[in-house]
Structure formats: structure tokens, C-alpha cells
Amino acid sequence: MTIKPAPTIIASDSNSISQTRRAPFIFSLLGHPNPNTSERKSKHQNPMDSQDPFTQSETETYLAGFVMANIVGLKHYSGTITGREMVGLLREPLNPYDSNAIKVLNTQSLQVGYIERAVAAVLSPLIDASLIHVEAIVQTNPRSNNTSRFRIPCQVHVFAHFSAFDVVHDAFSESPVHFISHSDPSFTLSNAAAVKETRANSAESTTTKTTGNKNLDQIFKLVRENLASENKIHEPLNPPTNIIKSELLQHQKEALGWLSHRENSEDLPQFWEEKEGSFVNVLTNYQTNTKPEPLRGGIFADGMGLGKTLTLLSLIAYDKMKMKGGKKRGRSVVETDATLIVCPPSVISTWITQLEEHTNRGALKVYMYYGDRRTQDADELRKYDVVLTTYNTLGAELRWPDTAVKKLGWRRIVLDEAHMIKNVNAGQSQAVIALNAKRRWAVTGTPIQNGSYDLFSLMAFLHFEPFSIKSYWQSLVQRPLNQGKQTGLNRLQVLMAAISLRRTKDTALLGLPPKIVETCYVELSCEERKLYDEVKEEIRSLMNNDRLVYSYSTILSMILRLRQICADLSMCPSDFKSCLFSSTEIEDVSENPELLQTLIGMLQDCEDFDCPICLSPPSDVVITCCAHIFCRECILKTLLRSNSSCPLCRRSLSESELFSVPSLKTDTTESCSTPDVRSSTKVSTLIKLLTESRDQNPATKSVVFSQFRKMLPLLEEPLKAAGFKTLRLDGAMSAKQRTQVIEQFQLSEVDDPMILLASLRASSTGINLTAASRVYLMEPWWNPAVEEQAMDRVHRIGQKEEVKIVRLIAKNSIEEKILMLQEKKKEITSRGSGRRSKDVVGMGIEDLRYVLGE
Structure with missing residues (x-):
């Protein structure tokens, strides 16, 4: 040893x-920014054959070209365009009138209209296949005399991997829609941010010199400078002792001061300016005469073990004291002074323990909106200071229109372990994003788990416009990050410095x-080593097989067994080799019940499995007929967007070919040793x-x-x-x-x-x-x-x-x-x-x- x-x-x-x-x-991402930080495929080959289907729209993509399109249906929607500005595009595959529908949103997330049908008919299949993502910008002021009141012209920019450029060109060549690519003389008319930034980087802009207009990075730089000039450490606060009985440490008092300041700020949100009586978003050029609501909340990202729960309880107590001492404010019947806390089931007991340990008995009224105790009486929930619930509970209620939680306007929502919503398309993520609240807090010691794209879901929850709209996030932050540009990291640092607090155990002193x-290195015994080497050789042989993609479950099983041999031979069934090495052909669970049981056994043996779509531990686990493992919700949504095929092996797949995995139930007193x-x-x-x-x-x-x-x-x-x-x-x-x-x-x-x-x-x-x-x-x-x-x-x-x-x-x-x-x-x-x-x-x-x- x-x-x-x-x-x-x-x-x-x-x-x-x-x-x-x-x-x-x-x-560096979450702390104060450092100002000194400075072969294509053949034409008809499907690039998806060798690309990861889940990252097509979230990794290195480049501008393939753009089309001129009209935004139509304006009279039916409340969203307006007030100048030359960016707009968001959102697929609506379940639209009853047009399955190719693409909604157009303004920077306030209000619908303006739809992309005209002819253009949407070409773009939507490419979007659904994850081959492209699209962004749009309105070129002229719609109020001008040259613009029809029934439609607004815009440029729709198409981004794709280089490997997908030919597929994109082919799709447009077979349609009446004119696609303007790099080889087209009209390409110089592109207003894409990516093109403008390239021009700005190659030479100084005369327009910027003479008119004072700023490019994107100048805007972010100005925000960075403003943040640096502010006093980032707000006055430490103490919670009221009649509610909180524990003494806060200094870093917790400072955090309470920051949290309270964020909640009560009347400042304009970042990237908004007041100009001549109106308000302008300097990133999108959206203008309004109504002052934008302050961003009351943010990301509380202190490292694990620094006492975030006590700090948040202190915030609730401090705010309750202020409300009690101030004037009784008018409010509608649906508003409440309660805080909704959303967390994983395993964390509910921690909140209960912390409430008992740190608050005076009866000082805060708490309700458990969980399991059988879910009331549907909104007035009942208004009686409490704190309502505890779980992500799974809210996700299960996503399609219920009139739940008590949805009826209320919450004083604040706290997402504990907020990285649980990193998959913005998951039902539980959509459920919490849609809730109504005046103050929103995303609380997590690990805000990034898979990559910077995880932060988009937090922006969506916080309603931090325009970054809460995917196309804006892609254009302004994600693409330069994916392309390895320093500007991308700089922008991300500015955003996080603007809305987050992060201290570690080192910095909190x-x-x-x-x-x-x-690390304790252990020598395997002779018996363990012999079996380990046999399995390893079998895996090497299998990996040389050209049909590896179809042997997913076999490879996965072998890797699992290797790891189990290292831990304890008793975990491996005596005949597991004969079961695993029998076939490398296409696997069909529906015709092989033994294989299905093997996969179920694997899932029950080991926790270290993630759904390949959401990259999280799978919930409501299903196994496809082609022997792949997913969350039920993830694979059902993918099937809607991918022409009913498995995203891992491209095999045709339907909902009826999904097999449920029974929930793990075990007697915790049982001993498996002999x-x-x-x-x-x-x-x-x-x-x-x-x-x-x-x-x-x-x-x-x-x-x-x-x-x-x-x-x-x-x-x-x-x-x-x-x-x-x-x-x-x-x-x-x-x-x-x-x-x-x-x-x-x-x-x-x-x-x-x-x-x-x-x-x-x-x-x-x-x-x-x-x-x-x-x-x-x-x-x-x-x-x-x-x-x-x-x-x-x-x-x-x-x-x-x-x-x-x-x-x-x-x-x-x-x-x-x-x-x-x-x-x-x-x-x-x-x-x-x-x-x-x-x-x-x-x-x-x-x-x-x-x-x-x-």
C-alpha cells in the first residue's frame, strides 16, 4: 500500500x-474581472454522422450566410420594434397552423410576429436537425415611411459548423429563398454581430470616432469600468435577533448586505441607458418610454460549505423586519410576502435542520409544498413566510394550469443547487423560469458544470434581458467563447461580475x-489482476470492430465491470463475460429481454450514469430498443425535433419503443456480503x-x-x-x-x-x-x-x-x-x-x- x-x-x-x-x-469567471486579461466533408455526406447531435448549436459555429425575410402577423401580437434592433427567433414545432413556424420576440420576450412561411419552411428542418441556429436583426426603423405596417423586413443569419455548410447550401438551392453566402457580393450588407466585430477588429471604425457609436466590446468594456468604480463590498448587515438566533460570520454579514442591496436597488439593469426621456438597451437598440424593472436578484455562488443557507434565511428575516417597519404596501390578491425555496429532495431536510438550528421557534412560518401536502389553495400559501418545494414537484406540475404555486406572485424565489436547471429545455427548468416573482436568486457553488452554456438557463431564470433569450446569448456570449476568442471570456466575466457574488473558503478567511x-494506490490481488486483464483484452478486441457504435451497451457494461473488479470481485456476476461478449451486432432490446435486464442491472449497480442529452443523472429512466439510456422527458423532446430517430445511433425510434426502468427499491438493512x-x-x-x-x-x-x-x-x-x-x-x-x-x-x-x-x-x-x-x-x-x-x-x-x-x-x-x-x-x-x-x-x-x- x-x-x-x-x-x-x-x-x-x-x-x-x-x-x-x-x-x-x-x-476569474465569477470574481472581479481582470482588466489586463487580454477539411470539409464531401458535398452530400451528412455531417451529423460524425458530430455530436447535442452540441451542434452550442459549440464552434460560423456564419454560413443570411436571408432577407419578413416578420409577419404583427397585428396579432403586443411586441413592438422601435428601431434598428436585434430580435429573438424561437421554433414552434407544435403550432397548429404551421409546423415550420418560427416566432419572433423582441428584447422584452414579447412576441412580435412570425418569420414568413417560405423562409421558415427552409430554416425549420435544419434547425430541428440541429444543423444550424439562427439570429435576426431588423435593419431599419419600422416607424419609417418606407416600412409596411403589416410586415417588418429583417436579416436572418444562419450559423453552422463548417462541415454542415454544404448541407445548408443544398437546402436553400432547392427552394425559392435566396441565400446570401460569403461568395455573394451582397454579403457585405450583412449586419451580423460576428461580421461587424471582424470589421471592427481589422481596422478602427470611422463611424465610432466621429459619432460616438460603440461596438459590442466597447459597450462591455464600459460596463466593466463602471463595475470597477463601484464599491463592491456593501455594508455588512446583521439579521434581526428576534428571528435569527445564530451569530453570522463576517463573510455572511457582507453577503447579507450584498443580497439586500440587490433586492432593493432602483438602478437601471445593466446595459440600459436613459436618453432624452426614453430608455435604450445599448446591446439591442430596443427603446421604450417605460423604465425597465431593476434586476432584483442574481447568482449567489459562494463556495460549498460557506453557510449560504443561513445567509439566505437571514435575508428573509431582514426583509420581513423591513416590511413590518415600513408602510403597508398595496398589492393585488395574488401577491404574497412568502419566499418560495426550490431544492432537490435530499436538501429539504437540510433546510428544515437549518431553520430549527438558526431561527427562533415560530419566528418564520414554513409550509412543505411536497408530496401529499400540496395544497391548491393559493390563499393558504400566502399565510407562510417560507414555502419549501422540489424541482421534481414543479416539473410534474408543468402542464397543470392552475396550481397554487403558479397563481401567486412570490416575494422571492430561491433556487438552491440552481445548477439543477442547467438543461434549459427540461420540464423542471421551464417550470421555475415561468414562475412569477419580484426577486430571483440562483444559489449554487458550481454554476458551471458542463460548460459556459449552463449559465444561459440561469440567465433565463433571472429574466436578465436580453441574455435570457437564447439567440441573444448565442450571439453576444456563446459564439465568441466557443471560438476561443478572448472577447467571449471578457464578456462572460463582465456579466458574472455584474450579477453574482462568489467567495471561496480561501478568500472568505x-x-x-x-x-x-x-491518493492511496492499491495493488490488485493475483485473482483480481487475472480477471481484470482478461476483460481488458476483450474490450480492446471489441473496440477494433467497425460496428462499435452499435455496441454501446456492451462497451458500457465492460467499462463498468472493469471498475467493479478494481473495487470488489463480489460485485461481478460469475457469468458476466459470456453475457457481454456474445454479440456486437445491432442491439434490439425489444427482441432481447436478457439484454434489457442486463441494462437495468447496470443502472441499479452504479450511480455514475448521465443522460447523454441533459448530461445529468437520468430521471424517469428509459432504455430505447437500440439499448441507449435517457431521461424519458429528454428523449421524447428529442424525438419531436429529430424526425423520430435515436440521437446516438440515428436508428428510427418511436415512443412505443421506450422501456421504463423500475425505480430502485432496496432494504437498507440488507447485507449482500457472504x-x-x-x-x-x-x-x-x-x-x-x-x-x-x-x-x-x-x-x-x-x-x-x-x-x-x-x-x-x-x-x-x-x-x-x-x-x-x-x-x-x-x-x-x-x-x-x-x-x-x-x-x-x-x-x-x-x-x-x-x-x-x-x-x-x-x-x-x-x-x-x-x-x-x-x-x-x-x-x-x-x-x-x-x-x-x-x-x-x-x-x-x-x-x-x-x-x-x-x-x-x-x-x-x-x-x-x-x-x-x-x-x-x-x-x-x-x-x-x-x-x-x-x-x-x-x-x-x-x-x-x-x-x-x-
Whole structure:
């Protein structure tokens, strides 16, 4: 057994291995900006054959050309265009009158009309196939005498990968719509931001010199300078002691001051100016005589373990005190003074615990809008100060028109673990974005997990216009980021500095004891090594097969088994090789019930699976007939947009060919170990480390994390035999059971259980395990952010001892390669490219070859 120190990772923002980023990138992204930071395919080949279908509109795309189009149907909609300005385009595939419909929105998200049918008929199939994305700009003032009151002309700019340019050209060549590409003399008339920026960068603009007009980067630079001149540290505040009984730390008082200032500011939102009695958005040129509402809210992005929950409770208490002392304000019947807190189910118990620990009894009235307790009486909810609910609850109510939560105008909405809405198309994301509130807070220690595009969903929730509209976000921020331009990173830094607060454990000067991360390398036994090498050779042989794309489940199963062998042979069925190596042909679950059961078993064995569409742990899991794993909601939406084909293998697919995966139900008291099975090398090593720790200090408590469901009960018997008392915390438990286990573990008496065996996914967010000072990770994850979150359940405010974290890694195995791949990906993506992760469960073919040593 060799123990080697490893650098402590302060923070990570990745949800899959191919999109990790170094902590300095996140800190520069969310902290104060640094002002000194300065072969195409053949014509008829479908570029989607080799491109990731989920990132077509979110990675490197370039202007292919533009078309002149009319915005029609103006008289039917309230949205107006008041000058030369950008407009948003939004597909409406379920429009009952035209399945190719493309809505046009102004910067206030109000519908202006539709793109005329002839143009939409060409654009929509390309958009639905994720081959292009489109942006539009109105060239002239619609109020001019030359513009019809029934239509508004605009330029629609078409962006695509270079590999898709020919497909785009072919689509337009077969239609009556004239497509203006780079080779067309009229291309110089393009008003695309991408073209204008190129011109501005190549030479100084005479217009800018003489008229004072600013290009986009001059606008962002001015906002940056204004932010730098402001006093960013607002006066620290103390909450009212008649509500909050705990004393806040200095960084929490400063955060309370910032939060309160944001909520009560009357300033114009960023990028708005007042000119001659009207208000202009300097990015889009939208003008209005009505003063825009201030952006009352933002992103509270303090690092994990800094006490954000107490700070937010203090904000609610401080605001309640101010309202009680001020004048009673007039309001409509639907308005309420309540705060709606949305969080994952595992975090509800934390909010309840924090309310009990930090508030005086009865000072805040709390309602649980969750499970069977959901009232549909809006007046009932208005009686409370705090209403707690979950993302899943709101997502399930998305299509219910008259729920109590939707009827109310909330005083504020707090999204805890706000990265849960990073997939803006998910039902739970759409549900929270649509809620009515005067103040909105996105609270997360990891605002970026897959890439900078994750921030778009937060902008949509905050209603930060125009960045809350996808086409504006793409044009102003995402495209320059994807193309690796420094301007993209500069703009993103300005945005985040304008609306977010981010401190880390280092910068907050908490006086927390240190966190030490070590890697313990373990030699596999002869039996383990023999089986491991056999499986690895089989995988290498299979990877040389040209039909690899059809062997998704087989490859996935083999990778899983390799990782299980490294942890404990007992988790692998004795006949698993014959089941897995039997076929590399096209897999059809509907004709192979054994394969379906194998896939279900894989999902139940291991937590480390992400839906390839939303890149999150799958919910309401389904398996396609072609043996791919998705969230039900994700795949159903994709089928609507992709001509009913599987996005991974392009096979024809319908809703009837989706197979549900039964929910995991297990008896948490069950033990899977058998007396005659010898403990694995890793288990023996773990017991040795725990024994050494106990010998040094019998009162030391430890948390052992694993991603494998079977691993936790396998550990119970050997630990019991070694004299350790254990508790188990896993994903099969209800919220009430989890709360009981955590409370029992937090007890300080020496005779109480000293070891908590915890599922990494179930314990990675929202719980407090500061009773422990030792953490053991039984295996590495593709997603280091989940590991970091789990570590910070122990290393957080309230921790009094030095925290030691040990990662158990099998030598000369896939586990070492996973660690190396993490560092490799961090190095690539630390440049701030903004790309999202690709391929299967965050692993592409090159990644597979890398971890297998090829």
C-alpha cells in the first residue's frame, strides 16, 4: 500500500469528464474581472454522422450566410420594434397552423410576429436537425415611411459548423429563398454581430470616432469600468435577533448586505441607458418610454460549505423586519410576502435542520409544498413566510394550469443547487423560469458544470434581458467563447461580475482547518489482476470492430465491470463475460429481454450514469430498443425535433419503443456480503486505514463514499468484524430516512456509529457531515465535481478538525487512467472554450482508447 499526496482541488464545475475546468478559471469567471486579461466533408455526406447531435448549436459555429425575410402577423401580437434592433427567433414545432413556424420576440420576450412561411419552411428542418441556429436583426426603423405596417423586413443569419455548410447550401438551392453566402457580393450588407466585430477588429471604425457609436466590446468594456468604480463590498448587515438566533460570520454579514442591496436597488439593469426621456438597451437598440424593472436578484455562488443557507434565511428575516417597519404596501390578491425555496429532495431536510438550528421557534412560518401536502389553495400559501418545494414537484406540475404555486406572485424565489436547471429545455427548468416573482436568486457553488452554456438557463431564470433569450446569448456570449476568442471570456466575466457574488473558503478567511487530499494506490490481488486483464483484452478486441457504435451497451457494461473488479470481485456476476461478449451486432432490446435486464442491472449497480442529452443523472429512466439510456422527458423532446430517430445511433425510434426502468427499491438493512467471500484488496486496505485512524483517535468519525450500490452492504460485514459500528446512506432511502441517519451520525458520543457508508450521489449535495474528519473515496468518478461536493459535506463551516481525504486507486488500472484523463481534460478546457461534453456518459471514443491504454 502506497500513499501519495495529491493537490487539493478547491472547486470544479464539471458534470462529466470531458468538460472539467480548473478552479482558477471559475474564480476569474465569477470574481472581479481582470482588466489586463487580454477539411470539409464531401458535398452530400451528412455531417451529423460524425458530430455530436447535442452540441451542434452550442459549440464552434460560423456564419454560413443570411436571408432577407419578413416578420409577419404583427397585428396579432403586443411586441413592438422601435428601431434598428436585434430580435429573438424561437421554433414552434407544435403550432397548429404551421409546423415550420418560427416566432419572433423582441428584447422584452414579447412576441412580435412570425418569420414568413417560405423562409421558415427552409430554416425549420435544419434547425430541428440541429444543423444550424439562427439570429435576426431588423435593419431599419419600422416607424419609417418606407416600412409596411403589416410586415417588418429583417436579416436572418444562419450559423453552422463548417462541415454542415454544404448541407445548408443544398437546402436553400432547392427552394425559392435566396441565400446570401460569403461568395455573394451582397454579403457585405450583412449586419451580423460576428461580421461587424471582424470589421471592427481589422481596422478602427470611422463611424465610432466621429459619432460616438460603440461596438459590442466597447459597450462591455464600459460596463466593466463602471463595475470597477463601484464599491463592491456593501455594508455588512446583521439579521434581526428576534428571528435569527445564530451569530453570522463576517463573510455572511457582507453577503447579507450584498443580497439586500440587490433586492432593493432602483438602478437601471445593466446595459440600459436613459436618453432624452426614453430608455435604450445599448446591446439591442430596443427603446421604450417605460423604465425597465431593476434586476432584483442574481447568482449567489459562494463556495460549498460557506453557510449560504443561513445567509439566505437571514435575508428573509431582514426583509420581513423591513416590511413590518415600513408602510403597508398595496398589492393585488395574488401577491404574497412568502419566499418560495426550490431544492432537490435530499436538501429539504437540510433546510428544515437549518431553520430549527438558526431561527427562533415560530419566528418564520414554513409550509412543505411536497408530496401529499400540496395544497391548491393559493390563499393558504400566502399565510407562510417560507414555502419549501422540489424541482421534481414543479416539473410534474408543468402542464397543470392552475396550481397554487403558479397563481401567486412570490416575494422571492430561491433556487438552491440552481445548477439543477442547467438543461434549459427540461420540464423542471421551464417550470421555475415561468414562475412569477419580484426577486430571483440562483444559489449554487458550481454554476458551471458542463460548460459556459449552463449559465444561459440561469440567465433565463433571472429574466436578465436580453441574455435570457437564447439567440441573444448565442450571439453576444456563446459564439465568441466557443471560438476561443478572448472577447467571449471578457464578456462572460463582465456579466458574472455584474450579477453574482462568489467567495471561496480561501478568500472568505473562515479559519477553517485545512483539507488534505491523498491518493492511496492499491495493488490488485493475483485473482483480481487475472480477471481484470482478461476483460481488458476483450474490450480492446471489441473496440477494433467497425460496428462499435452499435455496441454501446456492451462497451458500457465492460467499462463498468472493469471498475467493479478494481473495487470488489463480489460485485461481478460469475457469468458476466459470456453475457457481454456474445454479440456486437445491432442491439434490439425489444427482441432481447436478457439484454434489457442486463441494462437495468447496470443502472441499479452504479450511480455514475448521465443522460447523454441533459448530461445529468437520468430521471424517469428509459432504455430505447437500440439499448441507449435517457431521461424519458429528454428523449421524447428529442424525438419531436429529430424526425423520430435515436440521437446516438440515428436508428428510427418511436415512443412505443421506450422501456421504463423500475425505480430502485432496496432494504437498507440488507447485507449482500457472504461469510466465505474473502474481502477485496481495496476493502482490506480501507479497513487497515480505518484501524490506523482509530488507533490514533478512537473518537474519529469517517465517511466512506462509493458510487456502487452493492459496495455499501459489502462493506458492512468486514467492518463489523473489525469492530466498527456503521450506518448507511443511499439513494434508495426516503428523505425522512436520510434525515434520521444523518442526525444519528452527527451525535458526538464515542459509542455512536463511527463509520457512515454513503452513496456518493445521494450525499454530494445539501447535507452536513461535519461530525466526520476522515473521508474515503472507494473509486474515482468521471465527474470530479461530484467528488468535490461530497468532500465539502465534511469540510465546511462547523468543522473543527483537520479533514483528511483518501482516494483509493487500483494501480495499473482504468482508475489511474481516469485520474489522468481528468487532468488532461482540465488542461484543455481551462482555456475557457465553453464547450459542452460529448458522446456517451461524458466519454468519447478517444477517451475510451485513452483509459484502456491505447
